[in-house]
Amino acid sequence: MSRNLATLLEQPPTPVLVPESLLVTDAKPPLKWAGGKRWLVPHLRPIWEDHAYRRLVEPFCGGLAITLGLRPQRALLNDINPHLVNFYRWLRKGLLIEMPMKNAERHYYLARARFNSLLADGLIRTQEAAGLFYYLNRTGYNGLCRFNSQGGFNVPFGRYQQINYVRDFSPYVEPFSRWAIQLLRLREVEPRTRRLCVRRSSL
Numbered sequence: 360m361s362r363n364l365a366t367l368l369e370q371p372p373t374p375v376l377v378p379e380s381l382l383v384t385d386a387k388p389p390l391k392w393a394g395g396k397r398w399l400v401p402h403l404r405p406i407w408e409d410h411a412y413r414r415l416v417e418p419f420c421g422g423l424a425i426t427l428g429l430r431p432q433r434a435l436l437n438d439i440n441p442h443l444v445n446f447y448r449w450l451r452k453g454l455l456i457e458m459p460m461k462n463a464e465r466h467y468y469l470a471r472a473r474f475n476s477l478l479a480d481g482l483i484r485t486q487e488a489a490g491l492f493y494y495l496n497r498t499g500y501n502g503l504c505r506f507n508s509q510g511g512f513n514v515p516f517g518r519y520q521q522i523n524y525v526r527d528f529s530p531y532v533e534p535f536s537r538w539a540i541q542l543l544r545l546r547e548v549e550p551r552t553r554r555l556c557v558r559r560s561s562l
């Protein structure tokens with residue numbers, strides 16, 4: 360690793376005092392994710408209320424807009440994206456991001472290089488990978504999640520005016536402790552559940 364990268368990213372693990380403004384105060388989806396259905400939640404809520412005793416199944420859970428909007432007691436969340444699923448699994452454990460997060464191009468590309476070196480070393484399930492994935496998602500272009508043919512994350516810097524980074528994800532621990540999270544292709548999701556989700560699928 361280059362000295363610059365080490366200096367920026369490998370800060371000593373000192374305890375972080377999280378300002379009130381950086382705590383999660385509601386259940387907003389923590390990531391930017393293409394195709395989010397947050398706008399659907401007000402329409403789904405009255406329908407869901409009669410079924411709230413059931414388990415909500417989201418086979419393509421993505422940015423979790425629906426699940427976090429409806430807040431079911433029980434849910435089965437599934438996605439094919441291992442970085443997304445790793446991030447949610449760390450939310451369940453109470454993710455606290457201690458690394459510096461800056462809306463700055465140089466910092467972004469150093470963090471991207473570090474994330475790619477974790478992927479190359481097979482360390483995609485680590486807390487560091489989850490924290491970097493969050494930072495790259497919030498800071499990169501349009502919240503895209505894109506990889507090159509060698510498997511490297513290659514989304515460019517996003518150029519947002521301002522980003523309100525969250526560091527302390529502890530409010531997600533309680534709901535996530537009641538929800539199962541799977542990393543599967545739709546065709547691998549348990550057959551009965553899959554039948555309930557989609558009647559016919561070529562996936």
Ligand SMILES: C[S@@+](CC[C@H](N)C(=O)[O-])C[C@H]1O[C@@H](n2cnc3c(N)ncnc32)[C@H](O)[C@@H]1O
Pocket residue numbers: 392393394395396397418419420421422423424425437438439440443543544545546562
């Ligand atoms: C549009 S997003 C879902 C958005 C989500 N419903 C929301 O409201 O935030 C679609 C998700 O499906 C996942 N996906 C695509 N193909 C899949 C497959 N065959 N099996 C499981 N997940 C898949 C993608 O990784 C992506 O995260």
